[in-house]
Amino acid sequence: MNTQEVIQAESQYILQTYGRAPVVFTQGKGLKLVDADGNEYLDFTSGIAVTALGHSDEEWATAVAAQAHQLTHISNLYHSEPQVRLAQKLVESSFADKVYFCNSGAEANEAAIKFARKYARKEIGDQRLEIGDGLTISNLQSPIAKTKIVAFSGGFHGRTVGALSVTYKEQYRAPFAPLMPDVMFAPFNDLEGARAVIDAQTCAVIVEPVQGEGGVNPATPDFLKGLRQLCDQSGALLIFDEVQCGLGRTGKLWAYQNYSVRPDIMTLAKPLAGGLPMGATLMTQKVADALKPGDHGSTFAAGPLVCTAANVVFDRVNRPEFLEKVRFHGSYLQHRLQTLESDKVTAVRGLGLLVGVELNVPAAPLIAAARERGLILIGAGENVLRFAPALVVDKAEIDTAVDILAQCLE
Ligand SMILES: Cc1ncc(COP(=O)(O)O)c(C=O)c1O
Numbered sequence: 001m002n003t004q005e006v007i008q009a010e011s012q013y014i015l016q017t018y019g020r021a022p023v024v025f026t027q028g029k030g031l032k033l034v035d036a037d038g039n040e041y042l043d044f045t046s047g048i049a050v051t052a053l054g055h056s057d058e059e060w061a062t063a064v065a066a067q068a069h070q071l072t073h074i075s076n077l078y079h080s081e082p083q084v085r086l087a088q089k090l091v092e093s094s095f096a097d098k099v100y101f102c103n104s105g106a107e108a109n110e111a112a113i114k115f116a117r118k119y120a121r122k123e124i125g126d127q128r129l130e131i132g133d134g135l136t137i138s139n140l141q142s143p144i145a146k147t148k149i150v151a152f153s154g155g156f157h158g159r160t161v162g163a164l165s166v167t168y169k170e171q172y173r174a175p176f177a178p179l180m181p182d183v184m185f186a187p188f189n190d191l192e193g194a195r196a197v198i199d200a201q202t203c204a205v206i207v208e209p210v211q212g213e214g215g216v217n218p219a220t221p222d223f224l225k226g227l228r229q230l231c232d233q234s235g236a237l238l239i240f241d242e243v244q245c246g247l248g249r250t251g252k253l254w255a256y257q258n259y260s261v262r263p264d265i266m267t268l269a270k271p272l273a274g275g276l277p278m279g280a281t282l283m284t285q286k287v288a289d290a291l292k293p294g295d296h297g298s299t300f301a302a303g304p305l306v307c308t309a310a311n312v313v314f315d316r317v318n319r320p321e322f323l324e325k326v327r328f329h330g331s332y333l334q335h336r337l338q339t340l341e342s343d344k345v346t347a348v349r350g351l352g353l354l355v356g357v358e359l360n361v362p363a364a365p366l367i368a369a370a371r372e373r374g375l376i377l378i379g380a381g382e383n384v385l386r387f388a389p390a391l392v393v394d395k396a397e398i399d400t401a402v403d404i405l406a407q408c409l410e
Helices: 004-011 056-072 081-092 103-130 161-165 170-177 191-195 220-232 304-317 320-338 365-373 395-409
Strands: 025-029 034-035 040-043 098-102 148-154 183-186 202-207 237-241 266-267 277-282 345-351 356-358 386-388
Touching: 040 395, 056 304, 081 098, 098 103, 103 161, 103 202, 103 237, 103 266, 103 277, 161 170, 191 220, 202 220, 220 237, 266 345, 304 320, 320 345, 320 356, 320 395, 345 365, 365 395
Parallel strands: 148 183, 148 202, 202 237, 237 266
Antiparallel strands: 025 034, 034 040, 098 277, 266 277, 345 356, 356 386
């Protein structure tokens, strides 16, 4: 099929929920992508912060191919070694005691929401036992509602109904109302705004330490520290959505490590298996204690194939010299972008290799112009260009990308 035939067939057969660029990629290596007409591109999106090791990484591809020849899927009715090896690494490298595996970011947040609701229900039950008045009333009929979830302006947590309910953008939510009840939004990076809505009825607060889709906005340390305190005071769980900013993207293994604030639950997905679908919800033991067999599950989650892929990604990213390079290249990228002389650029911000360039013009025409010159970028909202290259990007590739952007801004 040639490019036009693929594009035509897509519009005929595939539900039109995406605004796709008119390009058909057929190959990738490192940060290089090749389209069906043989044109080469420099990929500064890594498939929306997914292919952390770059496209077709040799070690990753060899391990995946070998595992595919050995065993791909068995379901979670049985044990498998790649899964427990990965779980051990995630737990031992983070605040968490237990991990639940799934297949995407939205699913990881769905699990987080369910776990928070169940935890709150158990806690209220325990309190009622302690005060001695709850023995005859089941928790399900409890008059003490602790079901509220607080989320933030600009936050993005996924497209399934639960995750969508805590996603801020009205245009994503409104067509599908009514969504999950008991959600309140507070202004991002505004502790007083958060204080006004986090109370004894709140079972969880969900926040991205660095907002991705919402415009590449890092949280301030005071904001995350303040949320931790508010959660502790109100008995709510603090959920960090690190689906986009986790696993090395910010130059630390976990984004929360930049802030010295630990969550109760953390969700992961995009880079976890280096391009294969995988999500994870990490939690402390007190949260895990509220869950029992049958409470949640997934057919596909964490099969031997994706876990083998994820073990390769984790082992490569979780090295001091790898993370040091991410920090170095992230600073270099931010520095090069900050020195762009254009009256269209109003701000450059980010953490590590998640960097946003805010414009006073729409981002879409610039993204198209960059693509025509061989640079693949994505937006984050209407007027922010998002740079999320593979974590293995080098200085020369950053120079090329920024030079192409400079030409597009002329
Ligand atoms: C912070 C964050 N959470 C959740 C999601 C949803 O992930 P997925 O598309 O894998 O469902 C995304 C996707 O962009 C995200 O950036």
